[in-house]
Amino acid sequence: MASVLGVLTDPHATASAIRKLRGAGFTDLDSYSPIPSHEIEEAMDRGPSRVRTWTLIGCLVGVTLGFLMTIWMSYDYPIIVGGKPYASIPPYTVIGFELNILFGGVLTVLGLMFHGMFLNRVDSGAYRPNFSGDQFGCVVNCGANDVERVEKLLRESGCTEVRVVEGA
């Protein structure tokens, strides 16, 4: 097993290189980008993010807590306001909605940190500081026999530098 790194300077060329490699059957890929790019994300075709499960759980917990908390408080300290029932739908919808957003947002950040920092952390030998500056990287994991073909594909895609990476 070998890893080949291609260095590019343009997000469109990076996405195009990824598409070309995937088209040629190399699907074990990774990429580095100094900016968020939908085009690269779509080219990588990783499927939906697992972080969204955290968001859903946060939203459901938030909306449930919002209603339960307000209903419990209303009956725990009952005061009639405006002649309305203690626990009513219209005002508590607002609390439910707000806690839905709050919990959804907080759990999204936590999920992002969890997946980014613990589950998917890759100390790749391919990374270089310029990938957080002005360069894009495309790493292809392939069999030793395919290295030459991958290098050729990367060069054809406009890579300014192509090299085999140790320890990726």
Added chain:
Amino acid sequence: MSSDSAVPRSLPLVPAVIFGVLAVVGFGSFLLWAGSDESSARAYRAFLQNFLLWSALAQGGLMLSAGIRLTNGRWAGPIHRIADSLAAFVPVSIVLYLVLWSGRYELFDWMQHPEHVEYKEWWYDEGFMFKRDLFSLVWMAFLSCWYLYMSLRPTLAAARETTTGLRGSLIQTWTSGWRGEEAERRLADRRCRKMAAIMALSYAFAYSTLGVDLVMGLAPHWISTMFPAYYAWGGFLSAVSLTAVLALIMANGEDLRGQITEARRHDLGKMVFAFSIFWMYLFWSQYLVIWYGNIPEETGFVAARLGTQFLQDTWYMEGFWERINEPYVKTTLTAWILCWVIPFWVLLGQRPKKTPAVLGTVASLSVFGFWLERYILVTPSLIPPEAVLNGASVSPFGMIELLVSAGFLGLFFLCFLLFAKVFPGALPKTGGAAGA
């Protein structure tokens, strides 16, 4: 040639004939009914319902285009020309307002009984109302025409060379003092962005005023500080929905082939989804304080549409179905479901937003929902639920309502087609690069 180029061509025959017939039959029927003692009030109610829908929608279309320009949006491609073309109806709505004004005594009780609006006479004054509403419409039409002139002028680079006859001379007039395409585009971009900001503010003022006068004026005792914004936003949202529908309908036609990409459908879906939430947000903000405050001046308007208990105020369902059967409640709920519940739940995911059949259906239902919503804003103020319980005949689908609506629909789309296809031919015939 730039992909954003106007291409004047002839009016497509079949749609033009259909919309022309609808307009003639619809407005012909309206004139007959408006002239009869028996149906006059109902005809003017239907006229007002449609005026509220189509005038705000036409202006909302241009506000969508202005919004895209203000935010330096690059995603829309030719879609903002569809939104531009909706505004062809804006000047026509001034004429329709004058027609509406001829039936003012059928609509506004306080005009013949000023004592009904004690303490508010200064605002509910016949002459003052006519002047401010007309000024609002004329001012918006002036801004809209100016904006469209500046926005479309650079797109006529090719057409000014090739078009002959009357259209050719009109285009020559429109492009007099031509500076060259690149300079024209730079100038248009700079000027339109400034105009877009002025138009956004003007739209908020003008359509809030029209909402106050033409909807709240039907129930002048009602107090609401949120309703004007709610009405103006409804105009914008209905325009976004109609733009999405038209973009999908024309996606495979000669105008926009290959231009309504998956990414653009996704963007349109996101707008219908997000703006419907804001529409609901405005409604709920007002509903909640009226429900809690329980002040007679405020509750009447909502109770007439959502029932005496405002539908539901506790966790207990007792009496819920009886309340649903009160007059207008089902129609109100249908409008609410079409304008918010369906767009929200159906367009929540990414895939439905990108699927033309789903997005098109939801956006069409949203426009239809706004047609119902305008009905529900008008009719219960003039034929209260008590009158319906005593036998008054009301229906959004009566012959009068349907034919008057057909007239508006026909006239609106005739204006749209004329502007988009004939002069100045705002829609490019074939697009350039299909951007993401």
